[in-house]
Amino acid sequence: MSTTLCLHPRWLIPVEPAGLVLENHALVMQGERIVAILPSSEARTRYANAEHHTLSEHALLPGLINLHAHSAMSLLRGLADDLALMDWLNNHIWPAEGKHVSDQFVFDGSVHAMAEMIRGGTTTVNDMYFHHEAVARAGISAGMRTVVGCSVLEFPTGYGINADDYIKKALHAREQFVGEPLVSFTLAPHAPYTVADETFRKIITLAEQLEIGIHCHIHETRDEIDASLKQYGVRPLERLRNLGLLGPNLVAAHVVHANDAEIALLARHGVHIAHNPASNLKLASGFARVAALQAAGVNVGIGTDGAASNNKLDLLADLRLAALLAKAESGNPQAVPAAKALEMATLAGARALGMDAHIGSLRAGKLADIIAVDLSGLDSQPLYDPISQLVYASSREQVSHVWINGRAVLADRELCTLNAGQIQARAHYWRERIATH
Known part of the structure; x- marks a missing residue:
């Protein structure tokens, strides 16, 4: 029988x-799910035999959802900074990937990124890589x-x-x-400038047949738009609309x-947007019109992009x-007031992934993806x-506990899984290998 855990935050x-902010309330989880949210006094009586955990100066909230990331690129953090996107890709990132990317590189880099994300309160990542x-x-x-995005x-x-x-x-x-509960897949055509019309058509058909999402970089730079006008006579979004790509199963990164x-x-x-504010600034891509998008009813979540263009995978920093x-x-x-920013990093991301019935908010019946942030300092x-305070003044170092699917993966700032x-040792190994070339 699953252990019942009652969390009592401030x-x-x-x-x-x-x-909504509830004080003197408890969240009860059993197995992988939240079973109740109720006053603390009532929880201690009704669930007297449960394990009770008091978080006296903490905020308890849903796990953060990173809507756009290239996790394995954590091993390329700081390799080629202060460059424009196409120079960065063509002359630095793609050549390095061509020399070094392998199954082991991707596993090591992804584990590294996930450790960093968990320590910052991220419980779901919408990835895109090889x-x-x-x-x-x-x-x-x-x-x-x-969510494994297949490039x-x-x-x-x-x-x-x-x-x-x-x-x-x-x-x-x-x-x-x-059947793996923590893993799902999307098809991830890289971008309009790297994918042909016929390939987009194949991807659209497969996504419909398999009932899976599509994840694609779109309208990231002005150069992308100018190149599309020159090659196709239309801007990328118009081309993608003509192909039938636009729909509620599409997460468009950047825009x-x-x-x-x-x-x-x-x-x-009904297209969903993965807004990447730090990466957009660092690559000088521009300023996304988030307020206008939200005013029009577009669902906008937040992504970090990869550590090679951010350079940290810190959703608390990015939602601020x-x-x-x-x-x-x-x-x-x-x-974008504070409550809306928090929603962007949680429920909006869940909606974009078609998972809002299961994650993105704290509600009885949902999966127990939960974080605690210490606000006592x-x-x-x-x-x-x-x-x-969470949005404008908190940092990832204040995330003390993380549960994913009801399992503790961070406790008192220590990784549990x-x-x-070992992660640091592998990072040193890859640094020496890449720097040598």
């Missing part, structure tokens, strides 16, 4: 309804909810020779993990450059940045509004 923030089995194994090893491109890499080969490998990898008509198009088709940038870009200080005082020393 503040319980369920995310839905938006802005060697899909290695990403899935890393997720299982870490105990992290992992598809037209040109050869060390992993595949052409689009059909990438798709074949994606389908084979997916078959290996059917930095969208005009009013394109925002309306995204809303009409997302809120601040939205205010500056729109000229409206009320754009000097940097969090005085505290008037715990949601505001992964060995930090």
Whole structure:
């Protein structure tokens, strides 16, 4: 029989309804699920035989959802900084990947990234990379909810020779993990400038047949749009609309450059956006129109992108940045208030992945993906509004406990499923190997 655990935080923030903060309440989990949220006094009586854990100065909230990441690229952190996107890709990242990316590289890099993400309160990652089995194994090893995005491109890499080969490998990898509770798959055409029309059509058909999502970089830079106008006579989103790609099963990463008509198009088709504020700034890609997207009804979640372009996988930092940038870009200080920013990093991400019935908020019946953030420190005082404090003043170092699927993966800041020393040793190994070349 599953152990019943009652958590008694100072503040319980369920995310839905938006802005709600419960004090003197407990969350009860049994096995992989939340079974009740109720006053603490009642929980101690009704669940007298349960294990009770008091978090006296903590906020309890849903695990954060990283809606766009390249986890294995943690091993390329700091390799090629302060460059524009295409220079960064063509002259540095892709050549390094061609020399070094392997099943072991991807497993080691993904485990490294997942340890970092867990320590920062992230419980689900929507990934996009190569060697899909290695990403899935890393997720299982870490105990992290992992959406494996299977990259598809037209040109050869060390992993595949052409689009059909990438798709074949994606389908084979997916078959290996059917029934694994923490792992699911999406098809991830890299971007409009690396994927041909016929390949997009194949991906659309397969995604419909398999009932899986699609994950793609779209409108990340002005150069991408200019190249599409030159090659196809239309902007990338119009081309993708004509192909039938736009729909509620699409997570579009970045969408930095969208005009009013394109925002309306995204809303009409129910496309979800993975906003990557830190990466967009570092690569000088621009300022996404998050306030306008949300005003139009577009669902916007938050991603870190890869550690090679961020350079940290810290959703608490990125949700703060997302809120601040939205205010500056729109000229409206009320754009993306704290509660909305928190929703972007939790429930909005769950909606984008089609998982909002199971994760993204704290509610009886949902899976127990839960984090505790310690707000007792000097940097969090005085505290008037715990949601505001979480978004604008908290750091990942304050995340003390993480549960995924009801299992403790971080307790008192110590990893429970992964060995930090071993991860660091592997990072040193790859650093020496890559630096040598």
